[in-house]
Amino acid sequence: MRLSLRARITVMFVATVLGVGLALIGLVYAYLKLTPVPVVASFPGTEDGVVIDGAVPVADEILGRVLTASLVALALLTALAGVVGWFVAGLVITPLRSIADDARAVTRGDLSARIDYLGPHDEVGELAETLNAMLDELADAVERQRRFAANASHELKTPIATIQTVADVALSGEDADLRPAVTQIREVNARNAATVSSLLQLANVQVRDRDAVDLAALCREAGAAHGVPVDAEPLTVVASPTLVRQAVDNLVRNAVVHGAPGTANLALRRTPGSAEITVSSGGDVLDPVEVATWTEPFTRARRTAGAGHGLGLALVKAVAKAHGGSLQLAARTEGGLVVRLLLPA
Known part of the structure; x- marks a missing residue:
């Protein structure tokens, strides 16, 4: 030791x-x-x-x-x-x-925090100064990345909306020859619109409205919306109701869409220092190495083409980090996936 x-x-x-x-x-x-x-x-x-x-x-x-x-x-x-x-x-x-x-x-996600060292300019002082400079560079890089994603999303929303409108107008006509092609264009464009919207949400994940959140009630709402059984003990945390609701809804939707039918379930438990929201589902036996990459944007979309835009778990992870929590993914030995969202309690 x-x-x-x-x-x-x-x-x-x-x-x-x-x-x-x-x-x-x-x-x-x-x-x-x-x-x-x-x-x-x-x-x-x-x-x-x-x-x-x-x-x-x-x-x-x-x-x-x-x-x-x-x-x-x-x-x-x-x-x-x-x-x-x-x-x-x-x-x-x-x-x-x-x-x-x-x-x-x-x-925990507070990129504005800096090392407040008031001692002499010795070795520790030099370390604090170096770390503060590194944190400044890190915050600038993250902010540049966020602005890029937000600006790119805004720039893409206009042409996508235009294409969607044109497709709607074309479908309202009576030209039967164009209808299948226009229908396909509209479906692809709708998926692109959802992707751009999720990118914009991912770029703007910031905790602004902290309040007491009844996690048990929130989990029951998400379960009822997707037809998933819920086992939740009474638990309240201080967090953003909007972001936490979106994160839980994303997890339950992913379990329903990507898991075997009828196997998804949702549980809420208190653990030392945190609230644990667990969403599990059955399905194929998954590679743990591949599962570990699914919190990166678009990685799961490449595996399940057409079943999503691959930003759901990335968005949930961003929400967890913004609250000082974490997101854990684990492949089940019998097949399927277990996802745990931990929020400070």
Whole structure:
């Protein structure tokens, strides 16, 4: 098991104190062991007296006591160093925790969040400045992509609407030879119109109207609209009612359209920290690797030609991220798909 950064700093601090202490004890012990103690003895009683000047080694008993006392003191000092090191390490990594909290806010979809570091311009300050610059570039890139999708969708809506009107006018006539061709043109154009509309929705997924949402009632409405059984426990979240309703409706519609007939079902459960909306359906055995790509725009449309525009799951994922949640897809071993929409509760 790898230690946390705080634990590693504490271990390094304790190891330094222990190593320096052992080295100091060893030097003192060697000095006492190898250096005799000067001894001066004077014996009065004669005319001049007798003086003995010499040196004797330190007794082993004294050396043992000194060594024992030094090791006990070092053990206490090491334990104290561990406590002090733990608190000092906590102070050192406090700015890093603040950076991690801000980064999590960005991960939840808040691209306007920035790292608020007010400390000195040291290594941590340079890291915060670099990350803020990266977040600025990321926000600009996402905004450019959103504007491109929105502008492209707006530009495509006008000619598609024009073609649809022309086709309607042609179908209202009595020319039987043109009717099959015009009917096909109108159907293709209608699918293109739905795709453009979904692209525009995907480009403009933003949480503007947060409110208390009764997820159980919302799930029952979606189930009733598509004839899907619902098993929902009472649960309320703070979210955008419009976006969440659209996301759940997309999931249920996908299960009905792409799953085996009569196998779709919808469930709502509370999990630690989130509300879990599960939509499952039977069908063919799916490749888990391929399923993992279905939240990307148009990927599923290429697999199921004519059965959709391939933006439903991408839109649901965008809604989930905008609320700080997530979308999970899993292929069932017996065939079919399980989709879980997690929203913070």
